[in-house]
Amino acid sequence: LDEKTILAHGIYLEEEEIDLLNERNGFLVHNARSNMNNGVGYNPHLPRYRNLALGTDGIGGDMFTELKHAYFKHKDEQGAWWPGDYLRALAAGNRIVERTWGGKFGLLEPGYAADVVIADYDPPTPLVAENIAGHFVFGMDASITRTVIVNGTxxxxxxxxxxDTAEIYRQARIExxxxxxxxxxIAP
Known part of the structure; x- marks a missing residue:
């Protein structure tokens, strides 16, 4: 285990194993929808992880939906975290990318990859710094995405x-x- 370690799910990790992951500066990627879909349980230790990110485990690429499911499942389990805690976990995925592939991600500053999502979001309530995380969880969804720029493209x-997405999807279905x-x- 080291700073490039990425564990997925971690539902059944013991306290000592969580401590070791934290000591070694590794990441846990929480996949809430996949866990619920597979009926494998809930990870009540999420607040204990130094480096926590959200992922999908291949169940879909909609991180708005993943954020919502992670938050609502946590609250359903009487968890103490608020939307901002999960928004930080969502943004932490940028640190995994930096550690794994190098480069700078997650900020709009010189020297960082120009990764930008332009969204159409017209909330019925005020949108201010203090409640933006709540808007991500309670108001936004993938349908607001208008334009995506990756590394300036x-x-x-x-x-x-x-x-042409039709050819890509056709080949994806074959694969x-x-x-x-x-x-x-594969034999069980």
């Missing part, structure tokens, strides 16, 4: 991809079928 503009066949051939 527009990859999604006016709710459309600037390339998914091959993967499922390989998985089915």
């Amino acid at each position: 527009i990859v999604y503009e006016n709710r459309e991809f600037p390339f 998914a079928k091959k993967l499922w066949e390989r998985m089915d051939s």
Whole structure:
């Protein structure tokens, strides 16, 4: 275990194992929807992790939805965290990318990758610094995404991809079928 360690789920980690992960500066990636979908339980120790990020474990790429599920499941389990705690965990994914691939991510400053999401969000209540995390959890969803810029390149503009997605999806379905066949051939 070291600072490049990324553990997923961590539902059944013991206190000593959490302490060790924290000492070694590793990350736990919490996958709330996947955990609920697989019925594997809830991780009540999330506040104990020094480095906590949110992920999807392949159940979908909508991080707005993942943020909501993580927050609501935590509250359903009588957790003490608020939306801001989960918004910080969402943003912590940038630190994983920095550690793993180098570079600077997550800020709009010189020297950082120009990764930007432009959203259409017109809330019925005031949007101020003190409640923005609440808006992420209670008001926003993926449908507000209008344009996405990755490292200075527009990859999604006016709710459309600037390339042919039909061919990509067709090839993805072929590869998914091959993967499922390989998985089915593995003896339990």
